[in-house]
Amino acid sequence: MRIGLAGVGRIGAFHASTLTGLDAVDEVVVADLDAALAERVATEQGLQHAPDIDTLLGSGLDAFVITTATTAHAALLRQALAAGIPTFCEKPVAATLDETIALTELSEASEVPVHIGFQRRFDTGYRRARAAVESGELGTIHALRALTHDQEPPHAAYIPTSGGIFRDCSVHDFDIVRYVTGHEVATVYATGENKGAEFFGAAGDVDTAAAVLTLDDGTLVTATATRYSGGGHDVRLEVMGSDGSIAVGLDDSLALRSAEEGVTFPAGPAHRSFMQRFLGAYRAELTAFCDVAAGRTPSPCTVRDALQAFRTAEACELSRAQRRPVAMSEIPDAPARTKATA
Incomplete structure (x- = not known):
């Protein structure tokens, strides 16, 4: 080939x-x-x-x-x-x-x-989570927690053309939530703030964001993103059900440390980039x-899968800007049709 x-x-x-x-x-x-x-x-x-x-x-x-x-x-x-x-x-x-x-x-x-x-979608952890949901192993799914935390921000020149943190970063979480659960997003409420470099705000973006998504079956999803995760590149998903829970990314590379005495997990080292984290998946x-x-x-x-994730990111940006919940029905998934005149 x-x-x-x-x-x-x-x-x-x-x-x-x-x-x-x-x-x-x-x-x-x-x-x-x-x-x-x-x-x-x-x-x-x-x-x-x-x-x-x-x-x-x-x-x-x-x-x-x-x-x-x-x-x-x-x-x-x-x-x-x-x-x-x-x-x-x-x-x-x-x-x-x-x-x-x-x-x-x-x-x-x-x-x-x-x-x-x-x-x-090709990472073994996310595929295992999908299988657990599909098989009924976890019972009724009631909540998910998704996060994408970059170890360090991209170059300042990248941000104005990135589309913003929801379209550039969280869009992966939006896609994988659909993939794992088999359900669509119904509503979103999103917010974000800047505590780092000034170039994010100058481009109308934020360096840290959070969104609460409600799926079409009532499942709640929290999704967080940041450009500043100095402990390592941190990408995870938790799926919580009535009969059990499962976590993706919960291994010795976890960019998180326990505050509990005597706990040595995770052993490290943490991943330093998305390419390292998803080498096998790529x-x-x-x-x-x-x-x-x-x-x-x-x-x-x-391409339709990409559209659905992009629509969720659009809804999050609208919610952040207007500080209100946004229904996915507000975000088009087809071209606007001009009504025929008599």
Whole structure:
């Protein structure tokens, strides 16, 4: 299988390296708006490179991976669909809700498979939690606690184009809550504050946020996010039921210390980045994409899945801004239709 990859920044170079180690992949060809960077990454990893992304897309690919900046995702996904190339796209598929809705409709009207990069769906812990819920092992699920706490904030230049902490960070929690429970979000109430660098507030964002979600079956979810978790990269999920509870991320890498005397758990070391935390999940995710591209399986995470998570993030931003609960019915999932005039 010959796979093209557009965008060789941090996650792009990481995915390129992962792809080269997969049995299904014969060749990886990379391209970037910065042609010199693409050539350097290709040389370092023993890959091929194309002079630009248009040339890459026209070079006879079996599959295409989009890991560019968010602002380029939508246009590249449209190009790939038009070219009939099975595509893996890192989240989000677009920077705005309207464009995400448009791409959802375009993708669903096409026979070209698209796999969106929500890697937690391929993490063994989250899969175990999903199985516990599906089997009834935990009884009636009444509450979940989800968190994504980055060890340190990204560069200041990233924040104005990130979409905000809910769209950039918590969106992973919103997706995995749907995946684990099998239910949709009905209402949200969200808030956030800044206690760190001034560039968050300058971009209209916050460095720490919290949301209370109510699912369509009445289950309550609390989701927290921060850019400042100095003890380590901390991503967890707790699922609490009438017959038992289960936790994802509760191992010796936990970036949390006990205040109780004599307790030595966790032994450490803590994870320092999301790539380290989800190394196995990323490999499993791209292996699954190869199966999708080969036509062996349907996409395990569609553009509509991405839309649903994005809608929840939109609702949280609206709730934070207006300081009120927001019903998901307020957030569109289809284009606005103009009423026909008589």
